[in-house]
Amino acid sequence: MSSSTHITPERIAETERLIRAHIRHTPVIRADLGDFGLQQRTVDFKLEFLQHSGSFKARGAFANLLTRPVPEAGVVAASGGNHGAAVAYAAMRLGIPATIFVPNVTAPAKAERIRSYGANLIVSGERYADALAASEQFVTERNAMPVHAFDQTETLLGQGTLGVEIEADLPGITTLLVAVGGGGLIGGIAAWFRGRIKIVAVEPEGAPTLHMALNAGLPVDAPAEGIAADSLAPRRVGALMFPFARDFVTHSVLVSDDDIRAAQSALWERLRIVAEPGGAAAFSALLSQKYDAGPDERIGVLLCGANTGAVRF
Incomplete structure (x- = not known):
């Protein structure tokens, strides 16, 4: 069966009801782009970095652990950091053993967070693909349950619950900017909106994974470089998500590392928001004007992660 058979608005709504007690309904704030040196217009930020474990990934983690039979060996995940932290957090809350594989590129703040939740952390390889290969070997040897970061039905259903919240919180938006790994x-x-709003994909120039897939007509290998490599640089996008991107993502925008740094700085200086590079990427498309919004667009920006040690007190 195709992914569209399994990943439907009805199933996303069911998943939202299932995980609701385990996740935060994250807030929205409205800002004026004039405060950022751009032409004055309002923009709504969805502050999903305030989710448990510091990113949206907790949604998919709980969706997996609450709907799939977990063996005695527990769960295993490969991650650039955020997915691993989310699985570790969900496993801790549900009393399940967790082993998390991360590459060397993982930010220290993310590795520390994974350890803080009591998971067994294993560093393996230089990039996400290396950690994934090591985790797959572990699954075979230990009979643990793999929780894929993005290419799994339950993961997509869980992340789709963010669409449910955004529609409830921002019923008037016409455009949503989302960072892509x-x-x-x-x-x-x-999969939730199915064309009812304009969805804009934002990726680093050094990791144009979805951009290349859309141009090729299918997921293909892409570079995995840049300052957001620990969250936005898998080897290729998931096969399950690609039909939804092909059918319902209207724009694909690439931003530079400097664009992302500028967005991080602006969010801190103007709103006192700390965002990791991947978490600030969606806003960088607006700030850099790589995405040129029309005058009638009502824009939402998803700030999806804040697991960084860039600000310390």
């Missing part, structure tokens, strides 16, 4: 987040959100 493996595509679980944008795929789940696109």
